[in-house]
Amino acid sequence: MTDTRAPGRFITFEGIDGAGKSSQIAALVALLESRGLSVDQTREPGGTALGEKLRDLLLHEPMHLETEAMLMFAARREHLAARIKPALEAGRWVVSDRFTDATYAYQVGGRGLDAAKFAALENWVHPGFQPELTLVFDLAPEIAAARVASTGVNPDRFEREQRDFFERVRAAYLERARMAPERIRVIAADRPPQQIRAELEAIVTERWFR
Numbered sequence: 039m040t041d042t043r044a045p046g047r048f049i050t051f052e053g054i055d056g057a058g059k060s061s062q063i064a065a066l067v068a069l070l071e072s073r074g075l076s077v078d079q080t081r082e083p084g085g086t087a088l089g090e091k092l093r094d095l096l097l098h099e100p101m102h103l104e105t106e107a108m109l110m111f112a113a114r115r116e117h118l119a120a121r122i123k124p125a126l127e128a129g130r131w132v133v134s135d136r137f138t139d140a141t142y143a144y145q146v147g148g149r150g151l152d153a154a155k156f157a158a159l160e161n162w163v164h165p166g167f168q169p170e171l172t173l174v175f176d177l178a179p180e181i182a183a184a185r186v187a188s189t190g191v192n193p194d195r196f197e198r199e200q201r202d203f204f205e206r207v208r209a210a211y212l213e214r215a216r217m218a219p220e221r222i223r224v225i226a227a228d229r230p231p232q233q234i235r236a237e238l239e240a241i242v243t244e245r246w247f248r
């Protein structure tokens with residue numbers, strides 16, 4: 039029998055720590071669900087039982103840069119196999135707080151991982167597969183750091199990095215966006231949440247619901 043279900047869509051959120059992704063993800067998921075869609079909200083590193091264990095190591099345990107990159111992709115391999123692909127194949131939408139663009143931004147841009155090694159891992163773990171839409175929250179590191187500090191939560195290994203690290207991460211996200219302008223939309227994250235939310239709604243409506 040022919041499968042008449044509409045295909046699932048894969049949407050990812052990116053940006054430096056404190057850019058304001060989390061609250062906007064909740065709003066976008068609510069918007070999609072209000073349209074009757076079934077949505078799976080997830081995150082990286084994480085998203086599976088194994089991935090969450092790897093997340094704990096990645097966020098708190100000092101390690102070699104290449105170990106860090108490979109563990110990010112190991113968690114991602116599991117996430118794709120156990121959660122993302124099955125959901126998309128079942129017609130569900132998947133919204134993830136971070137995916138491979140984060141490895142490009144943080145490990146290649148922020149820490150100086152060899153770009154060819156990154157590309158080899160990307161091509162191994164998900165050849166020919168990318169999110170359909172990626173929203174990069176772009177914000178000056180000093181504003182993002184003030185937001186993170188105001189939450190009062192103990193900073194993890196990444197959040198303790200200095201401003202120049204986040205400048206490099208930000209620049210790498212923007213460079214990645216220039217390489218894939220159809221997929222990656224850069225969102226000015228220095229605006230009030232309501233304005234950002236309205237822009238995301240407009241982007242999604244224009245793309246899928248017109």
Ligand SMILES: Nc1ncnc2c1ncn2[C@@H]1O[C@H](COP(=O)(O)OP(=O)(O)O)[C@@H](O)[C@H]1O
Pocket residue numbers: 053054055056057058059060061062185186188189227228229230231234
């Ligand atoms: N547009 C915004 N303007 C001002 N503060 C914001 C905005 N978006 C989020 N925040 C605040 O900044 C902090 C970090 O936001 P969060 O959504 O957790 O960022 P991220 O998930 O990107 O790390 C939170 O305290 C949140 O309330």
Ligand SMILES: Cc1cn([C@H]2C[C@H](O)[C@@H](COP(=O)(O)OP(=O)(O)O)O2)c(=O)[nH]c1=O
Pocket residue numbers: 055056081082083110135136137138140141142144145194196197
């Ligand atoms: C997915 C991914 C995340 N990260 C980092 C970015 C974040 O600092 C951290 C965890 O991401 P995130 O869940 O956004 O952190 P928080 O909820 O504390 O804002 O992992 C990488 O360095 N590379 C990656 O590939």
